[in-house]
Amino acid sequence: MTPPAIPRHVAWVVGLGLLSQVFFQALQPPPRATGEGLPRPPQPVMLRLASLGEPEALARVLMLRLLSLDYQSGAGPAYREMDFARLEEWLERLLALDPRGQVPLIAASRLYADVSDPVRRRRMLNFIHRMFHADPARRWPWLAHAVIVARYGMGDPALALAFAGSLKRAGGEIPSWAREME
Amino acid sequence: MAPLPPWLAVARFTLVEEGRRLPWLVLAVALTGLLLALFAGSLAIAEARQTEGALLAAFLRLSLVLLLALWVTASQMGEIREKRLEMALAGPLSRTGYYLGRLLGWASAAALCALVASLVLTPFAGEGGAWLWGLSLWCELILIAAFSLAATFSFSQVPAGFAAAAGFYLLARTLGMLRVIGEGPLMGGGEALSTRFLDAFMEGLAFLLPDLSRFTRATWIVYGPEGGELPFILGQTGVYLLLLAGVGLFDLHRKSL
Numbered sequence: 001m002t003p004p005a006i007p008r009h010v011a012w013v014v015g016l017g018l019l020s021q022v023f024f025q026a027l028q029p030p031p032r033a034t035g036e037g038l039p040r041p042p043q044p045v046m047l048r049l050a051s052l053g054e055p056e057a058l059a060r061v062l063m064l065r066l067l068s069l070d071y072q073s074g075a076g077p078a079y080r081e082m083d084f085a086r087l088e089e090w091l092e093r094l095l096a097l098d099p100r101g102q103v104p105l106i107a108a109s110r111l112y113a114d115v116s117d118p119v120r121r122r123r124m125l126n127f128i129h130r131m132f133h134a135d136p137a138r139r140w141p142w143l144a145h146a147v148i149v150a151r152y153g154m155g156d157p158a159l160a161l162a163f164a165g166s167l168k169r170a171g172g173e174i175p176s177w178a179r180e181m182e
Numbered sequence: 183m184a185p186l187p188p189w190l191a192v193a194r195f196t197l198v199e200e201g202r203r204l205p206w207l208v209l210a211v212a213l214t215g216l217l218l219a220l221f222a223g224s225l226a227i228a229e230a231r232q233t234e235g236a237l238l239a240a241f242l243r244l245s246l247v248l249l250l251a252l253w254v255t256a257s258q259m260g261e262i263r264e265k266r267l268e269m270a271l272a273g274p275l276s277r278t279g280y281y282l283g284r285l286l287g288w289a290s291a292a293a294l295c296a297l298v299a300s301l302v303l304t305p306f307a308g309e310g311g312a313w314l315w316g317l318s319l320w321c322e323l324i325l326i327a328a329f330s331l332a333a334t335f336s337f338s339q340v341p342a343g344f345a346a347a348a349g350f351y352l353l354a355r356t357l358g359m360l361r362v363i364g365e366g367p368l369m370g371g372g373e374a375l376s377t378r379f380l381d382a383f384m385e386g387l388a389f390l391l392p393d394l395s396r397f398t399r400a401t402w403i404v405y406g407p408e409g410g411e412l413p414f415i416l417g418q419t420g421v422y423l424l425l426l427a428g429v430g431l432f433d434l435h436r437k438s439l
Contacts, residue, residue, distance in 0.1 A: 010278070010431045017425030024421045025389045028414070031358040045225055046233070068359040 038086050041093045051097065059098035066090055067107065084120045087112065088127050095131060105131060105142040113149055122159070125150055129163055136170035143167055144178045189279035189286075192270065196287020204253065208295050211249060212302045215241040219306075232404045235306030239400035242299045243319060247326050250295060251347040252340075254288055254330035259340050268439050277434050285328060285427060292323035307403040314407040318398040321419040325392060326351055328423055332430030335437055353387070354394040360384055392422045 042050070051058035066087075091104040105128060113124040125146045132143040143163055151160035164182035167174060186194060215238050223234035261267045270280055300316025307315065330347040337343040361384050397415055402408060 006435045014428035017428040020421045021425045022389045031362050068362045
């Protein structure tokens with residue numbers, strides 16, 4: 001059976017609707033990350049509750065959300081202007097939700113510790129150092145990276161030595177080259 | 183009293199038919215959300231009211247969207263399966279009139295849902311927060327109802343229609359975030375063909391989908407309303423509703439009855 005012909009007014013509505021949607025979206029500014037408004041992270045018990053028994057999944061979703069807040073694709077405030085104390089709270093909560101997850105430490109060492117502000121940079125490196133002690137076997141690469149950033153990026157040999165000393169004392173499954181950075 | 187025009191009678195029938203059952207379900211959802219939010223609030227060591235408001239708002243938004251999508255899909259499939267659609271079109275009612283009547287009926291049902299939800303949220307919101315949130319939820323529900331209605335003429339089964347509506351909704355809510363992440367340094371190899379293709383695909387998709395991440399935000403309940411978003415919400419709803427109505431009408435006219 002041949003389907004009935006489409007009335008002309010329907011074709012016009014579809015065309016007009018499609019054009020209006022494309023035009024409307026073209027008028028909108030591109031999505032922009034807003035680091036200034038980083039909210040305070042929920043309490044650990046609330047996060048556990050919200051995870052519905054899947055803390056690793058929630059941690060990853062929240063990490064994505066955090067990354068979307070601080071990436072800057074163009075002009076505008078960059079993540080170097082974020083409240084790093086609050087950012088550190090977030091990263092710590094996410095690591096508590098998923099202790100085996102590496103993304104918070106990757107972000108801390110590769111993104112947040114890469115900002116030009118030395119105070120914020122030092123805060124992130126110290127955070128990596130602090131988190132390292134909870135699981136040296138998994139987290140040593142980020143502390144090894146922190147040693148290099150402290151020594152060559154910040155020109156602070158004392159800080160680099162302190163981190164390298166922690167790597168040396170942790171021993172265990174850490175490769176010898178990392179233990180001998182001191 | 184003069185009889186209603188046929189398309190308005192369809193709208194009235196849709197509202198009355200669903201109006202009997204839908205508010206009870208909405209109330210049950212709202213009550214469940216309220217209990218969960220109060221429980222969560224009792225666990226918070228600070229800002230308990232804000233915590234309750236934020237959780238309740240997020241819960242109501244997602245639950246009502248999914249509930250309405252399922253309701254519209256199931257109801258419209260019933261219309262087709264039980265031949266009520268054919269009976270309606272056997273009279274002096276055009277397909278366009280039928281479609282617009284159904285759409286208007288669902289928009290009215292959506293208003294009822296949004297009204298109940300914003301009333302439940304009012305004690306947790308600052309001045310004006312619940313009303314802006316409710317208005318935005320209404321717009322969001324209209325769009326999801328219109329999409330579900332259009333999807334029922336394209337898919338002939340409830341699960342497929344509902345899955346399409348849920349997929350559309352989740353993508354429309356997360357696309358902005360995905361685009362921002364896609365432009366960030368962690369994607370690595372920005373020059374790789376696959377990355378460029380993915381970026382271009384998401385940029386293209388952004389032109390075709392409404393940005394629902396700017397609708398019905400729980401932050402309006404916690405930190406007060408942001409009236410500046412209202413023109414965008416109303417504009418986006420109007421424009422996208424036109425597109426969805428066109429697509430739905432196209433599919434309905436294409437259908438052999």
